[in-house]
Amino acid sequence: MSVATSIGWTRDEIAQRVAQDIPNGSYVNLGIGIPELVARHVPQGRTFIYHTENGLLGMGPSPAADQGDPELINAGKRRVTMMPGAAFFDQATSFAMIRGGHLDLSVLGALQVAANGDLANWSTGADDAIPAVGGAMDLVAGVKRVFVMTTHVTKEGEPKLVPSCSYPLTGRGVVTRIYSDLAVIDVTARGFALVQLAPGLSFEFVQERTGAPIINLALEASK
Amino acid sequence: MSVATSIGWTRDEIAQRVAQDIPNGSYVNLGIGIPELVARHVPQGRTFIYHTENGLLGMGPSPAADQGDPELINAGKRRVTMMPGAAFFDQATSFAMIRGGHLDLSVLGALQVAANGDLANWSTGADDAIPAVGGAMDLVAGVKRVFVMTTHVTKEGEPKLVPSCSYPLTGRGVVTRIYSDLAVIDVTARGFALVQLAPGLSFEFVQERTGAPIINLALEASK
Amino acid sequence: MIDKRVGSAREAVADISDGATVMIGGFGEAGSPIELIHALIDQGAKNLTVVSNNSGTGLVGLAALLRAQRVSKIICSFPKTAGSTVFPDLYRAGKIELELVPQGTLAERIRAGGAGIVGFYTPTAVGTPLAQGKESRVFDGREHVLELGIRADFTLIKGRVSDTHGNVLYHRTARNFAPMMATAATVTIVQVAQVVEAGELDPEGIVTPGIFVDRVVHVPSPALESALNEVGASYP
Amino acid sequence: MIDKRVGSAREAVADISDGATVMIGGFGEAGSPIELIHALIDQGAKNLTVVSNNSGTGLVGLAALLRAQRVSKIICSFPKTAGSTVFPDLYRAGKIELELVPQGTLAERIRAGGAGIVGFYTPTAVGTPLAQGKESRVFDGREHVLELGIRADFTLIKGRVSDTHGNVLYHRTARNFAPMMATAATVTIVQVAQVVEAGELDPEGIVTPGIFVDRVVHVPSPALESALNEVGASYP
Numbered sequence: 032m033s034v035a036t037s038i039g040w041t042r043d044e045i046a047q048r049v050a051q052d053i054p055n056g057s058y059v060n061l062g063i064g065i066p067e068l069v070a071r072h073v074p075q076g077r078t079f080i081y082h083t084e085n086g087l088l089g090m091g092p093s094p095a096a097d098q099g100d101p102e103l104i105n106a107g108k109r110r111v112t113m114m115p116g117a118a119f120f121d122q123a124t125s126f127a128m129i130r131g132g133h134l135d136l137s138v139l140g141a142l143q144v145a146a147n148g149d150l151a152n153w154s155t156g157a158d159d160a161i162p163a164v165g166g167a168m169d170l171v172a173g174v175k176r177v178f179v180m181t182t183h184v185t186k187e188g189e190p191k192l193v194p195s196c197s198y199p200l201t202g203r204g205v206v207t208r209i210y211s212d213l214a215v216i217d218v219t220a221r222g223f224a225l226v227q228l229a230p231g232l233s234f235e236f237v238q239e240r241t242g243a244p245i246i247n248l249a250l251e252a253s254k
Numbered sequence: 255m256s257v258a259t260s261i262g263w264t265r266d267e268i269a270q271r272v273a274q275d276i277p278n279g280s281y282v283n284l285g286i287g288i289p290e291l292v293a294r295h296v297p298q299g300r301t302f303i304y305h306t307e308n309g310l311l312g313m314g315p316s317p318a319a320d321q322g323d324p325e326l327i328n329a330g331k332r333r334v335t336m337m338p339g340a341a342f343f344d345q346a347t348s349f350a351m352i353r354g355g356h357l358d359l360s361v362l363g364a365l366q367v368a369a370n371g372d373l374a375n376w377s378t379g380a381d382d383a384i385p386a387v388g389g390a391m392d393l394v395a396g397v398k399r400v401f402v403m404t405t406h407v408t409k410e411g412e413p414k415l416v417p418s419c420s421y422p423l424t425g426r427g428v429v430t431r432i433y434s435d436l437a438v439i440d441v442t443a444r445g446f447a448l449v450q451l452a453p454g455l456s457f458e459f460v461q462e463r464t465g466a467p468i469i470n471l472a473l474e475a476s477k
Numbered sequence: 478m479i480d481k482r483v484g485s486a487r488e489a490v491a492d493i494s495d496g497a498t499v500m501i502g503g504f505g506e507a508g509s510p511i512e513l514i515h516a517l518i519d520q521g522a523k524n525l526t527v528v529s530n531n532s533g534t535g536l537v538g539l540a541a542l543l544r545a546q547r548v549s550k551i552i553c554s555f556p557k558t559a560g561s562t563v564f565p566d567l568y569r570a571g572k573i574e575l576e577l578v579p580q581g582t583l584a585e586r587i588r589a590g591g592a593g594i595v596g597f598y599t600p601t602a603v604g605t606p607l608a609q610g611k612e613s614r615v616f617d618g619r620e621h622v623l624e625l626g627i628r629a630d631f632t633l634i635k636g637r638v639s640d641t642h643g644n645v646l647y648h649r650t651a652r653n654f655a656p657m658m659a660t661a662a663t664v665t666i667v668q669v670a671q672v673v674e675a676g677e678l679d680p681e682g683i684v685t686p687g688i689f690v691d692r693v694v695h696v697p698s699p700a701l702e703s704a705l706n707e708v709g710a711s712y713p
Numbered sequence: 714m715i716d717k718r719v720g721s722a723r724e725a726v727a728d729i730s731d732g733a734t735v736m737i738g739g740f741g742e743a744g745s746p747i748e749l750i751h752a753l754i755d756q757g758a759k760n761l762t763v764v765s766n767n768s769g770t771g772l773v774g775l776a777a778l779l780r781a782q783r784v785s786k787i788i789c790s791f792p793k794t795a796g797s798t799v800f801p802d803l804y805r806a807g808k809i810e811l812e813l814v815p816q817g818t819l820a821e822r823i824r825a826g827g828a829g830i831v832g833f834y835t836p837t838a839v840g841t842p843l844a845q846g847k848e849s850r851v852f853d854g855r856e857h858v859l860e861l862g863i864r865a866d867f868t869l870i871k872g873r874v875s876d877t878h879g880n881v882l883y884h885r886t887a888r889n890f891a892p893m894m895a896t897a898a899t900v901t902i903v904q905v906a907q908v909v910e911a912g913e914l915d916p917e918g919i920v921t922p923g924i925f926v927d928r929v930v931h932v933p934s935p936a937l938e939s940a941l942n943e944v945g946a947s948y949p
Contacts, residue, residue, distance in 0.1 A: 108743075426603060
């Protein structure tokens with residue numbers, strides 16, 4: 032069993048940081064995987080309503096192991112529960128919510144994010160890969176604010192924040208903000224811009240692990 | 255009080271004749287006015303399910319005078335009832351039924367029907383008329399069989415079955431069959447074709463009151 | 478804790494500004510949100526574009542809004558219902574613009590606006606005056622017309638019951654345009670005869686999910702156009 | 714008297730011919746009409762085009778239909794669910810064609826097919842490989858892709874309860890694609906755990922009105938993919 036490195040934020044700390052940026056009463060779609068952790072860290076006094084694109088608004092936490100209903104599931108096909116005020120609907124209605132701009136926020140994982148906000152998160156384009164996209168392209172095209180939660184670099188140490196994506200795109204210019212284990216970074220008209228560093232990390236440390244320049248607004252302001 | 259002429263079919267007889275041509279189990283939309291009479295003449299042993307485009311499938315007959323619910327109405331904004339197995343739905347769903355070809359039959363009134371099946375039934379194009387179309391254009395574009403119920407001529411004695419419509423169209427080439435007080439006439443690739451004469455009327459009598467040639471298939475067959 | 482209730486119809490419509498596009502539910506009187514419309518008349522916004530299937534009857538509700546000359550344009554399928562005199566008079570006097578749209582195309586354009594579908598092709602209206610000036614295109618040998626989605630600044634609709642999250646149920650054929658209008662506006666305001674707590678409605682039977690609703694106004698005994706017209710009412 | 718019940722799943726799928734396009738409901742196992750799919754395997758039709766969001770898991774249901782090599786093409790958004798091995802093997806071996814469609818576009822294309830909308834413009838997939846070869850067009854300064862409606866010869870779906878007119882209710886997230894698939898096929902077949910007489914369901918709460926349903930099959934205790942896979946079942 033590997034031990035997590037002590038550098039930067041843990042997954043749960045990233046999730047907590049994301050949750051801090053979500054206003055009370057928001058309608059939120061959490062992507063499969065790491066983004067699901069956000070639901071565990073709702074700040075005191077706030078209520079978020081979770082949408083799962085397979086047809087439920089008002090999704091609640093997972094049921095106890097070996098409990099739950101195999102036909103009450105989330106987009107990751109895992110059993111979930113429902114909250115008071117929940118509603119079930121069909122796929123056309125669910126994606127009308129997404130495509131029509133009714134969701135406040137989508138939190139997604141990433142393979143690569145480009146400095147212009149392009150996102151690649153569904154395929155590495157490998158020859159033997161089975162192509163599968165699900166609702167990712169609809170989410171990034173329809174939801175106004177798209178947050179990405181990701182490790183800052185790949186397991187091989189390659190930057191995931193890049194000048195331009197080499198993997199097939201999920202959407203063009205769609206990412207609003209990136210929450211990694213090392214930093215919170217906005218996508219701006221001028222490219223990546225630092226919002227916050229993880230505790231103990233320097234700007235240079237993060238820049239070295241990023242494939243494109245990061246604007247340091249604090250530094251610029253002090254000049 | 256005027257007395258109806260004894261020539262040809264009465265309105266109720268036309269409605270009865272239309273009903274004879276509707277198969278058991280059909281989903282039917284009846285236009286406002288004369289077509290509504292069809293509902294009174296369902297042949298023994300058949301069930302028709304009536305659709306009203308304002309959002310009800312399984313519409314039943316009118317309630318007793320001063321009874322009924324002002325928010326349970328038909329497309330003519332008159333109070334109706336509902337039958338066992340009825341369903342309410344919104345306008346997008348209602349017109350998905352129409353446009354998607356799910357209704358078996360639409361019975362509509364007419365101002366003019368052309369020999370090529372063009373229908374004009376929403377406007378005389380008069381300068382001072384208030385334009386209003388409702389669902390007529392959707393019905394003729396979406397429902398596969400469109401029956402027209404009409405007097406054969408106008409109050410002024412002008413033919414309503416014409417070589418081509420002078421009034422603004424509701425749809426192009428959409429009418430399947432015409433039921434008038436004088437005859438039942440199909441719209442075919444070769445133009446109007448006689449199906450049946452009202453009792454006591456001659457082919458020539460009907461042809462004289464029709465603005466375009468009527469093919470007399472029985473006559474052709476006997477040649 | 479989410480609670481979309483606002484205290485009154487007046488409060489709910491307070492920020493509708495001059496020149497706004499406003500969708501108003503109803504097919505005839507069924508589903509017409511009369512109390513919200515009257516609040517809008519009181520509020521005074523003018524130069525409105527209204528999207529509604531009809532144009533109102535008598536001197537109340539939608540007809541009263543038109544009569545107050547607050548509406549410069551109406552997008553509509555059937556503006557001449559029996560008992561409708563206000564619209565015809567304004568139209569003949571050249572005081573209101575009319576965009577006439579087939580009923581099903583109107584419903585689908587509103588749905589498209591709410592669903593992020595910018596445009597669609599339909600066979601409805603091909604070869605008629607209502608297709609004039611519209612782009613057309615042949616698919617599978619049949620001509621279709623390009624129709625564009627409609628969006629609005631505000632939607633005013635009437636429901637039967639809502640919970641505090643804005644999940645709405647309707648009453649019979651009063652449902653008509655409300656579910657799609659709820660999706661197509663920046664701000665959707667619904668008046669309902671009953672408000673319940675979140676969790677009291679069956680999640681399987683919700684017609685309009687709360688995500689589409691911004692403000693819920695409790696109007697316990699909504700008026701009906703026909704009842705008001707019977708007693709010769711006019712508003713204000 | 715209208716009664717859309719047929720005696721068995723076998724009877725319901727008897728006229729599905731080789732080369733047919735078949736829509737199959739379900740998001741993962743939720744809503745998958747396993748008994749109808751198994752009847753289709755028994756029936757033997759081949760060279761099918763299947764429209765379904767996933768590709769099945771294990772060796773039962775949709776995966777079993779694929780494994781029997783009855784499907785030449787699948788139109789799908791996510792064919793690699795955990796536990797899915799049949800499709801990946803066939804795909805890598807070049808034995809099945811895949812048309813990959815974003816999930817929301819798939820849902821909307823099916824809805825369009827059922828609603829008589831031949832095509833529509835969506836921003837989804839612009840700039841991605843899934844928009845390649847598709848016509849695009851700028852509306853309001855934003856690029857959109859033209860997507861076409863999908864229709865099928867048959868639809869196989871699962872509901873919770875139906876009346877004899879074919880009015881259907883679903884169970885929770887098993888609803889997913891079923892309501893729109895019901896509208897988009899020449900023949901729609903629904904398996905339900907319960908059948909009731911017309912008039913027993915609330916007309917306000919019908920999810921799929923009976924006009925969209927042709928055949929109702931009573932399957933009192935439908936199997937679930939996960940339960941069958943747990944015991945290592947395979948079909949036939």
